[in-house]
Amino acid sequence: MCNSKTFSCGPGDGCYDVAVVGAGPAGCLTAAIAARAGLSVLLLEKRRLPRDKICGGLISSRALALLPPGVLPPQGAGSPVTAVRVHGRRGRSYLYRSSELLGMVVRRGHFDFLLSSYASACGAVLVQESPLVHLEMQHQGPAPWQSLYRLHCGGPAPATYHARCVVGADGARSRCARLFGLRRQELLRPAGWGYTKTVEPPPDGAAEAETVHFFTLPHLGGLGWSFPGEGFVNRGVGAPFKPSLLKREYRRLFPETTAAAGAAAWPLPFTGPLLKPARGNLLLVGDAAGLVDPFSGEGVYNALKSALLAGCALKNAFSEKRAAGPLYHRLFRAHFGRGFIPAMAGAALLHARCLLNPAGMPRSIAAIMLNRHWFKRDLGPAILKDHLYCEEGVKTWS
Numbered sequence: 001m002c003n004s005k006t007f008s009c010g011p012g013d014g015c016y017d018v019a020v021v022g023a024g025p026a027g028c029l030t031a032a033i034a035a036r037a038g039l040s041v042l043l044l045e046k047r048r049l050p051r052d053k054i055c056g057g058l059i060s061s062r063a064l065a066l067l068p069p070g071v072l073p074p075q076g077a078g079s080p081v082t083a084v085r086v087h088g089r090r091g092r093s094y095l096y097r098s099s100e101l102l103g104m105v106v107r108r109g110h111f112d113f114l115l116s117s118y119a120s121a122c123g124a125v126l127v128q129e130s131p132l133v134h135l136e137m138q139h140q141g142p143a144p145w146q147s148l149y150r151l152h153c154g155g156p157a158p159a160t161y162h163a164r165c166v167v168g169a170d171g172a173r174s175r176c177a178r179l180f181g182l183r184r185q186e187l188l189r190p191a192g193w194g195y196t197k198t199v200e201p202p203p204d205g206a207a208e209a210e211t212v213h214f215f216t217l218p219h220l221g222g223l224g225w226s227f228p229g230e231g232f233v234n235r236g237v238g239a240p241f242k243p244s245l246l247k248r249e250y251r252r253l254f255p256e257t258t259a260a261a262g263a264a265a266w267p268l269p270f271t272g273p274l275l276k277p278a279r280g281n282l283l284l285v286g287d288a289a290g291l292v293d294p295f296s297g298e299g300v301y302n303a304l305k306s307a308l309l310a311g312c313a314l315k316n317a318f319s320e321k322r323a324a325g326p327l328y329h330r331l332f333r334a335h336f337g338r339g340f341i342p343a344m345a346g347a348a349l350l351h352a353r354c355l356l357n358p359a360g361m362p363r364s365i366a367a368i369m370l371n372r373h374w375f376k377r378d379l380g381p382a383i384l385k386d387h388l389y390c391e392e393g394v395k396t397w398s
């Protein structure tokens with residue numbers, strides 16, 4: 001589709017309809033949807049896949065519901081979760097068991113690799129070890145075929161590509177956000193941090209199979225977790241504090257695991273969605289657009305949801321000869337437009353409840369994982385799946 005009357009170029013000349021920067025969940029799904037819509041898609045990833053990602057690895061059912069069928073194999077993608085235990089003060093804990101699947105604990109390296117394989121299978125050209133370092137506008141015009149961007153990539157084999165639309169899916173420290181002129185700083189401030197380690201499962205780990213554990217911290221606005229996966233446990237803390245304070249909390253909660261190597265902290269951009277997530281034919285998705293949930297630190301659900309919205313905007317921009325940015329912005333506002341103040345106020349209320357009345361929290365967390373919480377008016381999956389997939393003849397959503 002890239003060949004146009006205005007500028008002639010195609011994938012053979014390193015020119016694509018869409019370049020997606022970053023092969024995390026947001027980037028892979030955006031690339032897959034755009035490629036399935038018949039667009040030529042370049043997916044750039046700065047590291048070699050599969051790569052590790054600092055994450056708790058809990059993928060909620062509401063996030064799993066956004067994945068097209070066949071992305072995850074029926075066996076071996078992760079460990080099922082059907083129960084939530086919240087640990088309050090003075091050693092008390094509260095359990096909620098669900099009759100439904102609440103989510104899955106995965107190794108993020110493996111999970112993201114499956115998503116990138118799906119994007120490749122859909123026709124996206126994946127180029128690994130190719131970090132975007134600079135972006136230039138070559139031609140400017142409202143519609144995608146009237147604009148052209150030049151992408152300069154570093155890594156072991158530096159290369160230059162051209163694309164009519166660019167999607168920044170490069171995570172919390174997004175370079176795209178700054179190159180697009182949509183964010184001045186490296187991080188959204190005030191952002192929080194997550195600190196996590198993957199350790200061997202304890203010998204009694206089987207006692208509470210399929211149960212994820214959350215720990216209230218003695219300050220407002222933080223949670224600890226212990227998520228059991230297949231042959232590992234992911235233990236971490238996330239809060240709007242500095243990493244040094246998080247490490248202290250981690251040592252307090254998990255004194256037995258502090259000797260293990262491999263702990264790392266990474267920013268959690270949970271201060272509310274960007275007010276402006278797009279410009280011209282430049283779009284930001286996932287963490288790059290500030291989409292981590294301010295209560296739970298969950299980010300994969302919103303990353304996938306923003307990818308569906310971006311895919312939809314790209315498809316419509318090319319077919320209706322319109323700019324992708326405003327189309328995406330409109331969808332983004334409708335789905336994430338609560339903004340900073342309500343998002344943070346809601347998160348503060350939930351955290352306060354977690355400290356004062358932890359007994360009700362396991363059920364609330366389960367409701368969030370199933371996308372049934374009263375607190376969130378989420379148009380979510382039902383609308384998106386109809387909008388994006390049914391017209392493509394994929395009717396097997398469950």
Ligand SMILES: Cc1cc2nc3c(=O)[nH]c(=O)nc-3n(C[C@H](O)[C@H](O)[C@H](O)COP(=O)(O)OP(=O)(O)OC[C@H]3O[C@@H](n4cnc5c(N)ncnc54)[C@H](O)[C@@H]3O)c2cc1C
Nearest residue numbers: 022024025026046056057058131132171194286287299300
């Ligand atoms: C400690 C911690 C625990 C978390 N736990 C959970 C959890 O249990 N469940 C959950 O749902 N969410 C969790 N999150 C949030 C979740 O990890 C993120 O929201 C999610 O990964 C966002 O996906 P993304 O695709 O936007 O970005 P990412 O997954 O960060 O992917 C970005 C990709 O872009 C690549 N990249 C970066 N720069 C460039 C460049 N210049 N050029 C090319 N490629 C580039 C990176 O290598 C990476 O592959 C956690 C986060 C943290 C920090």
